[in-house]
Structures are given as C-alpha cells and as structure tokens.
Ligand SMILES: *[C@@H]1O[C@H](CO)[C@@H](O)[C@H](O)[C@H]1NC(C)=O
Ligand SMILES: *[C@@H]1O[C@H](CO)[C@@H](O)[C@H](O)[C@H]1NC(C)=O
Ligand SMILES: *[C@@H]1O[C@H](CO)[C@@H](O)[C@H](O)[C@H]1NC(C)=O
Ligand SMILES: *[C@@H]1O[C@H](CO)[C@@H](O)[C@H](O)[C@H]1NC(C)=O
Ligand SMILES: *[C@@H]1O[C@H](CO)[C@@H](O)[C@H](O)[C@H]1NC(C)=O
Ligand SMILES: *[C@@H]1O[C@H](CO)[C@@H](O)[C@H](O)[C@H]1NC(C)=O
Ligand SMILES: *[C@@H]1O[C@H](CO)[C@@H](O)[C@H](O)[C@H]1NC(C)=O
C-alpha cells in the first residue's frame with residue numbers, strides 16, 4: 001500500500017515536471033543520426049564509411065572551407081585558402097586595424113600591438129575601456145571607482161563602485177551599489193528597466209523569472225533559468241505557450257535543435273540522450289554586457 005502511494009506520487013511528479021535542457025551540454029556524437037550530426041559540426045563528424053556520427057577534435061588544418069574554419073574562429077583563421085591555427089600573439093600584428101580586430105590585443109602609443117599593459121600606455125583614441133581604463137581630458141587613465149551612496153540624484157547615480165558592483169537608483173530614491181543578482185527577486189526594489197536588463201520579467205511591481213507563458217507562438221521555444229545555462233522547454237499547445245511536460249510533439253526535424261541538442265530522434269521518437277557532453281559553451285551574462293556599455297561611454 002505504502003509502495004503504491006509512493007508510486008502514484010512519483011507518477012504525479014513525473015506528469016507535472018518541467019523539461020529542463022542545458023545549453024552547455026550536447027548529445028554524445030555516437031548517438032546522433034546523419035542530420036543531427038551535420039548540425040553539430042563543432043564536435044561531430046559523419047563518417048561516410050561506417051555511417052556513424054563520430055566525435056572529433058577540431059583541427060584547423062583539417063578544414064577545407066572558410067565557413068568551417070570560422071566555426072572555431074578563436075582557434076583557427078582562414079589564410080591564403082588554408083585553415084591555420086590562430087596563435088594569438090599580439091606582437092604579430094603590425095597593422096593597427098589587425099591589432100584592434102584581435103581580442104585582447106591593444107595598439108599602444110609606441111605603435112606596437114601588445115597584451116594590455118597600463119592605461120597610460122595608450123592614446124585616448126585607442127584607450128582599452130574593457131580593461132578598466134577611461135578617457136579623461138584627452139588622456140587614457142585608470143578608471144576611478146566611485147562611492148554610489150554619495151550620489152543624491154538619479155541623473156548622477158552612475159559608475160562602478162568596484163569591478164563587480166555598479167551604481168543603480170533604487171525605489172527608495174537612493175543610489176545603491178548593485179551586484180550581479182542570484183535571483184530575480186533581488187531586483188524587487190529597483191525599477192522595471194533594471195529587472196528587464198537582467199533577463200527577468202517585471203509584473204505587478206515584482207521582478208520574477210521568465211515563464212513560457214510570457215511568450216507568443218513565434219517566441220515560444222525555451223526560457224532561460226536566470227543565471228544558469230539551463231532552460232525550461234516550452235511548447236505551444238491549446239493556443240498558449242506553456243511549459244512542456246513531454247516532448248511527444250517534437251518531430252524528426254525539431255527534436256534535436258529545439259532541445260538545444262539534449263534530446264535525439266531515435267526509434268521514431270524524441271528521447272533524452274544517454275550521454276551529454278560538455279560543450280564549453282561560453283554564455284554571456286547580461287552583467288558583462290552592461291559592464292562594457294558603462295565604461296565604453
Ligand atoms: C549538412 O548541412 C548543410 C548546411 O549546413 C547542408 O548544405 C547539407 O546538405 C547537410 N548535409 C546533410 C547530409 O544533411
Ligand atoms: C570511419 O569508420 C571506419 C570504420 O569504422 C574507420 O576505419 C575509419 O577510420 C573512420 N574514419 C575516420 C576519419 O575516423
Ligand atoms: C592537426 O592535424 C595536423 C596534421 O595532421 C597535426 O600535425 C596536428 O598535430 C593536429 N593537431 C591537433 C590539435 O590534433
Ligand atoms: C585531419 O588531417 C589529417 C592529415 O592532415 C588526417 O590524418 C586526419 O584523419 C584528419 N582528421 C579528420 C577528422 O578528418
Ligand atoms: C576586422 O574585422 C571585420 C569584421 O569582423 C572585417 O570585416 C575586417 O576585414 C577586419 N579587418 C582586418 C584588417 O582584418
Ligand atoms: C598575452 O596574453 C595571452 C593570453 O592571455 C598569453 O597566452 C600570452 O602569453 C601573453 N603574452 C605576453 C607577451 O604576455
Ligand atoms: C600605470 O602607469 C601609471 C603612470 O605611469 C602608474 O602610476 C601606475 O602604477 C601604472 N600601473 C601599473 C599597473 O603598472
């Protein structure tokens with residue numbers, strides 16, 4: 001009897017559980033069919049001899065097409081019809097425009113391309129604002145951190161108090177130092193814009209996580225669980241975008257990509273993959289975008 005109740009509860013939980021997918025993971029190549037293998041060319045390759053999807057280590061010199069080469073633009077570059085490894089040695093760029101195109105390299109006053117050294121080493125036009133330098137009276141200088149609480153009006157409330165906190169005007173009309181949030185409700189005391197900028201939804205003066213039901217038919221796919229690489233899968237059913245409870249409506253064409261490569265089409269069904277591999281997908285927090293915007297001004 002006890003067992004039976006437990007079993008019922010289990011099925012109840014199973015029925016109502018949302019489907020969580022993780023963008024930082026992907027199905028092991030060996031589980032994939034030809035089509036899904038083909039859309040995973042960063043990690044997988046279709047072996048025409050064995051008709052199997054195989055995993056491989058992306059090797060620049062193996063890429064014969066520019067588009068394939070650029071899939072790993074951090075590692076490889078297209079050069080004279082060949083895909084070659086892109087050793088990022090800043091000093092190898094002798095032209096300013098090439099230097100500026102290469103992330104982490106900056107063109108110094110001495111006209112050399114170098115890893116970031118010191119703000120004072122750069123002209124105001126090439127001031128590396130991403131590296132906590134700011135343009136000040138025609139010079140490139142170290143960024144000066146502020147004390148948020150000293151600002152008494154919304155218009156002056158701006159800047160960074162530390163590398164991880166910046167100033168935001170709150171609903172109590174105070175300038176507060178603001179850190180990366182751990183929960184949308186951390187933003188309840190801030191305005192709507194602050195809530196939205198952090199991928200949360202503002203409703204009835206409360207800041208909450210996004211839900212499938214916030215979406216229309218065209219945007220109904222999956223909602224990020226804020227602050228993670230995980231998503232809740234959404235499906236459009238009964239004229240509404242709702243949390244998906246199963247994947248039975250996904251097809252051969254939609255199963256793999258709609259689940260961000262976490263499910264596969266197998267035996268005419270969409271099923272979770274047996275093994276998920278880390279994609280080392282670097283997802284960008286809203287915070288780092290903000291950071292860039294603020295100092296770049
Ligand atoms: C693989 O995808 C490319 C486009 O990305 C397409 O042109 C090609 O036909 C696909 N091949 C297979 C076998 O599906
Ligand atoms: C393709 O599969 C065959 C048979 O398993 C194997 O001998 C061959 O090495 C594979 N090709 C590549 C490029 O791995
Ligand atoms: C890529 O392939 C080339 C040529 O076979 C080889 O010399 C090189 O070691 C490979 N690189 C990696 C990272 O496997
Ligand atoms: C990459 O190229 C090397 C030779 O350049 C070859 O031995 C190797 O099998 C290739 N790997 C793939 C995955 O095509
Ligand atoms: C810099 O990058 C842009 C776009 O990524 C490209 O169009 C341009 O040709 C690049 N310039 C140089 C000098 O490599
Ligand atoms: C420049 O930065 C890169 C990446 O952080 C590093 O691998 C390289 O050693 C640095 N070069 C110098 C000269 O410091
Ligand atoms: C950068 O240069 C300034 C002025 O020359 C100097 O005061 C400062 O200590 C330097 N900072 C670093 C990190 O070297």
Ligand SMILES: *[C@@H]1O[C@H](CO)[C@@H](O)[C@H](O)[C@H]1NC(C)=O
Pocket residue numbers: 108110117118121
């Ligand atoms: C850049 O700044 C560092 C640290 O202040 C200094 O040692 C170096 O000589 C400077 N480099 C150039 C090219 O001015």
